[in-house]
Amino acid sequence: MTQDFPKHIQQLQEEILKLKAKDDIFLMAHYYQRPEIQAIADVLGDSLGLSRIAQKEAKSDTIIFAGVNFMAETASILNPKKTVYIPDVRATCPMARMCSAATVIATKNEYNLPVVLYVNTLAEAKAHADIMCTSANAVKVCQSLNSKSIIFGPDWNLGWHVNWRTGLDIIPVPEHGYCYVHDKFTVADFQTLKEKYPAAKITVHPECRPEVQQLADHVGSTSGIKNFIKNSEASDFIIGTEQGLEFVLRKETEGQKGLHFARSDGICRTMKLHTLEKIRRILLKHPKENIIKVPEHIAKAARKGIQRMLAIS
Ligand code: SF4
Structure with missing residues (x-):
């Protein structure tokens, strides 16, 4: 698994694998992580796959989540008794930050329609959604709501996709959220x-x-x-x-x-903040500042929408 990397990377990978096994720590990684991290992860996946795994298969009490913070939050929300670490706390998703809880509440009050939020949102926004979706199940989730119009966010392009595939009216929240990595393809x-x-x-x-x-x-x-x-x-x-x-x-x-x-610069900079060295640091020092924990009153509200999504996916 690790043989294709330079010697010093292989040594680091082997050290991490030993430390991980000793303390029974589960390493989850998104497909956008650096190859040397993907190569030693216990599981790899996209947002939907990792949410499912976080709910059903993460047996260890401690998870290291190599992804952006909303993903680690989701893992923590679904596993409130587990400790979830993120290797670099600066790994945030710019699109998730475009969608505040206040904007979701205001749009909900204005339209009184079901709210579908992409999992690429922070927990405090998720807490005000009826159901979450991922890019893998957005169409199915929106169709499940029996409503001709839906408040949908934060990705405007994904909202367009749902309208294209289903004909449902989409009220975007915020007005034009986007992923800077995917939006740049022409x-x-x-x-x-x-x-x-x-x-x-x-x-x-x-x-x-x-x-x-x-x-x-x-x-x-x-x-x-x-x-x-x-x-x-x-x-x-x-x-x-x-x-x-x-x-x-x-x-x-x-x-x-x-x-x-199609582009050589289709790279998510915050996903790449995680490195093998930072994962080793978590394993050696268990730093409190790298623990992702959502306050229970927010987690409880957000959990409902995530579980509702998982139930129909
Ligand atoms: S690829 Fe786009 S949506 Fe995914 S974490 Fe990066 S900025 Fe956010």
Whole structure:
């Protein structure tokens, strides 16, 4: 598992694996993490996959979550008795920060409609939603509500995607939230590569802009993109998502598919703040300042929406 990395990285990975085993600590990592972290994680996944695992499979009392803080919060909310560490506390999601609890409350008061929030929100905003969704299940979650109009946020592009697939009216909250990583993909990025690889299939994340989603052969979550590539008979793919997915794609397709990321700067900077050194520090020092804990009154309210989502996913 660790043999493809330089010697000093392998040594660090082996040290972490030993420390982790000694203290029975569960390492969860998102697909956008650095390859050397993904290679030694107990589980890898996208937001939905990791939420499910946090609820059902995280057996250890201590979790190290290599992802951004809303993901670690979700793990903590679903496992209130466990200690959840984040290797670098600065790993936040700029899009989650665009959606305050006050904005959600104000929009809810104005429209009196069901509120669906993407899991990419902070716990205090989640506490005011009826149900959460991920990019993998947003359409299904919104359809489950039996309402023609829905308050949806914070990702405007994902809200557009739900409207595109279902015809439901979407009231965005906030007015225009976005993921700076996915929102930067343009039609021209794909056209340039399509000229080079005319038979390639285009697969993009629903956080990309509408015109990018419309030109794609497939639109899906990070897991959806991975499965599309694995199961497709095509040999080349032009990909519109964060670069970190390349590690698992190369591994699972055993180098048999041509993987062409549409932009070389599709990188989430805060996801990359976590390093092996910071994970080792958590294992050696158990620093209190790296524990993610949501106050119980907020966690209790947020948990309902997360569990409601998991029940229908
Ligand atoms: S990739 Fe986008 S949505 Fe995901 S954590 Fe980074 S900024 Fe947030």
